[in-house]
Each structure stands twice: as C-alpha cells, then as structure tokens.
Amino acid sequence: MLQLYFFPMACSLASRIALMEAGIEARYHLVNIWTKKVIEDGGDFCEISSKGAVPVLQLANGERLTESAAVLQYIADLKPEAGLAPPPGHLDRCRLQEWLSFTGSEIHKAFLFPTFWYKDDASKAAARERIGKSVSIAADHLANRDYLVGDRFTVADAHLAWALLLFRRAGVEVSNWPSLVEYLARIQTRPQVKAAIETEMALRKTMAV
Amino acid sequence: MLQLYFFPMACSLASRIALMEAGIEARYHLVNIWTKKVIEDGGDFCEISSKGAVPVLQLANGERLTESAAVLQYIADLKPEAGLAPPPGHLDRCRLQEWLSFTGSEIHKAFLFPTFWYKDDASKAAARERIGKSVSIAADHLANRDYLVGDRFTVADAHLAWALLLFRRAGVEVSNWPSLVEYLARIQTRPQVKAAIETEMALRKTMAV
Secondary structure (H helix, E strand, O other): OEEEEEOOOOOHHHHHHHHHHHOOOEEEEEEEOOOOEEOOOOEEHHHHOOOOOOOEEEOOOOOEEEOHHHHHHHHHHHOHHHOOOOOOOOHHHHHHHHHHHHHHHHHHHHHHHHHHHOOOHHHHHHHHHHHHHHHHHHHHHOOOOOOOOOOOOOHHHHHHHHHHHHOHHHOOOHHHOHHHHHHHHHHHOOHHHHHHHHHHHHHHOOOOO | OEEEEEOOOOOHHHHHHHHHHHOOOEEEEEEEOOOOEEOOOOEEHHHHOOOOOOOEEEOOOOOEEEOHHHHHHHHHHHOHHHOOOOOOOOHHHHHHHHHHHHHHHHHHHHHHHHHHHOOOHHHHHHHHHHHHHHHHHHHHHHHHOOOOOOOOOOHHHHHHHHHHHHOHHHOOOHHHOHHHHHHHHHHHOOHHHHHHHHHHHHHHOOOOO
16 A cells, blocks of 8 residues: 655655545554654654655555655556546647746745744745745646646646645735636635645644644 | 757857757857847847747747757657657656756756846855755766766766856856766767857857857
8 A cells, every 4th residue: 555654744645645546545643753663563754765854655565655746647657547647749748847846845845844844034935935836837738727737637737726725824925916816715615625735634633833 | 950049158168069969950050149149141030939038949830949958859759769858758868857856946047147146246156056956866867877878978067067067157167066977078088069069159159258
C-alpha cells in the first residue's frame, strides 16, 4: 500500500487530494515539520527523507518519492482512468508539467516559502511584491477556463488550489483576482477535495503553531 | 523548426544543452531579460510569453512552452534514442521529474532567485544560508554515482549543471562539495555541453550587466 508522509495543510495536501480523487487507498503518516518527528512513533523524519520536507510517497516497492511535481504525476499515472493527468506523449501532459513547475517554483518557493521563512518585514514585503505578477498569470489563464489543463480537473489543479488556500496566511488576498476566487470555489465543490481539506484542517488544529 | 528564446547563461542554457545533445536543430532568439526585448527585432518579449522569463520553446505548431521542467522533458521525448530522459512509465522518469523539481524549486527559485533579487545583505545572506542543505542533498546523491538519474546523462544533469555554474556569481563556492566539483567537471567534458557554454559565455559578454 502507498504511504504518504504529510503535514496538515502543507503542500502534501495536493498529494492527498490526488490519492482521494484517484480512489487509491493509502496510509497517511502525520509529520511534525518543525521538529522533524513522525508523530505515530516519534521516529526521525529525516531518516525517511533527508530533505526533511513533505510530501514523501512511499511506493509499494519501498522506494520513496519526493517533490510534488513527481509525486502527483506518479499518483495520476497509477489510475489513468481517473483522468488526473493527460497521458504521456500528449502535449497537454507538457502543459501539466508546465503548471506543476510554475506553481512549485514561482508560487510555492519564490513566494510562499520566503514569506514564511523571512523574519523581517522588508524581506517578507519583497516576496509579497513579486507575487502579483505570478498570480496574475494563473488568474489570466483561468479567466475563460474552468481548469488549468484541458477541460477537466487534474493534479495541477490540486497543486494550485492548495497554494491559493495558503495565500491568506501569507498575507495575500485571493479576492484581488476574481477568476481565482471562482476557481478556488469550483475546485472546493469537489467532494474529495472538500473531504481532504476538512481532514487536514482538523489535524492542523491539533498541531502547535 | 523549434525556436528557443534564451538569455545567455540563464536557466535556458539547460534547454540549449538538451537540444544540442539531442542533435535537434533549432533557431535561437537572444532576449535581453532586463529590458524584455527580443534583440534581433526589438520586439516585446512579454508578447512572446507573458511570464517574461526564459526559456520559451516555440514548437513546430506555433505553440509556446515555458518552464524548464516541461521544456526539457519535451525536448528529450522528441529524440528518445538520445536517452536524455527515461521513457514515460519507468520509475526513473519519476526520478527525473523529482530532480527537475528539486533543482527548479529548491536551488533555482528558493536560492539563486532570491540571491539575485534581494538588494539588502540580510536577505541575500538568508537565502545563502539555506543553500547548504539543498546542495548537500544533491552532493550526497552524487557521491557514488556519475549522473543524477540512472547511469547516463539526462536533462536533469543539464539543469543541475547550469545551476552549479551560477553558484559563484551568487556567492557560493561549489568547492565546498567535492562530489559536485567532480560532477560539474564530468558534465563539462561533454562536447555539446562545452560548446553550449562557450557560445553563451561569449554572448553573455556582449550584454550589459
């Protein structure tokens, strides 16, 4: 059985959504991302992955895969019939990879990460200032379409929707981009997305700040 | 014919290396990344891609693809016989995606980008402080292997080698990680890699700082 190491409402939420949307049963291991402990047994999370970051997906063969872009495509390809990623070889698969990269690098790491990392206001402000342009690219793309790639929900949507959910905590109002407000609402009407978020929100409250 | 929009020694270098390693002829458009002008005709680069960032690969059908992770896999899949990416469906393809994501997000955007963005020393230092851990993960992985994925050069190596070349300009000494010094030397013995770097280094000198 697949095993997902996660921290509630961190980017591993996208992997949980992908697993649930694909109908794939998995074991979920709660990790305290600050102390780097696996909650259930107090084990050292850095022994699970030297990166010390979620998501980590343990495969059926025992190997462990990291990085949302890789984990999300792996999950999607386990259940092609769920349509969570266009098939390899299709140009839309390249578009999926393009959005996974953009969300992971331009939104998550170039913006959200610095905003949480940096302690001083000037650095936080510099990160926030840059977000407008990146977010507008996604907002413009979604102005006339329901999903990032093709005409259906994919793992790229799970990834971006997670990032948008974090914006408020990072001091950015999604309401500045009406198409993203609609998009986020649309994604959150999906029963599996809703259930995944509810599960992680409840768990998040059990963790110290 | 494929067309690559690039800025010399920026991350688009990895795409040039991939094209040359694959033996794919392409047209190269030099972009001034600061003024957002396409040099040959003074055109507005933001009309080519609203992201205003390189690489942009214009495909044979006229569509344009962005983001190194997507562009590099696209190029590799055009010439599977060059072995620049493991085939889709192979676990090593997931590993390739894992490294493309890690280099793009943890090294390029979480480190190199902030180091060049931020004007104040404290922010630059904070970005540099974080790099040790990320770089060590790559260095540990390469301690006993020649390439990032499998036993041959892939586009993931083109991507990481580019990032390592930029370290000195960002104030980080690769010499702190002996396995990376050896790796970078190994990658640079490849004739196409060498030619790509020489071409872009020469062009880089023609651009104002």
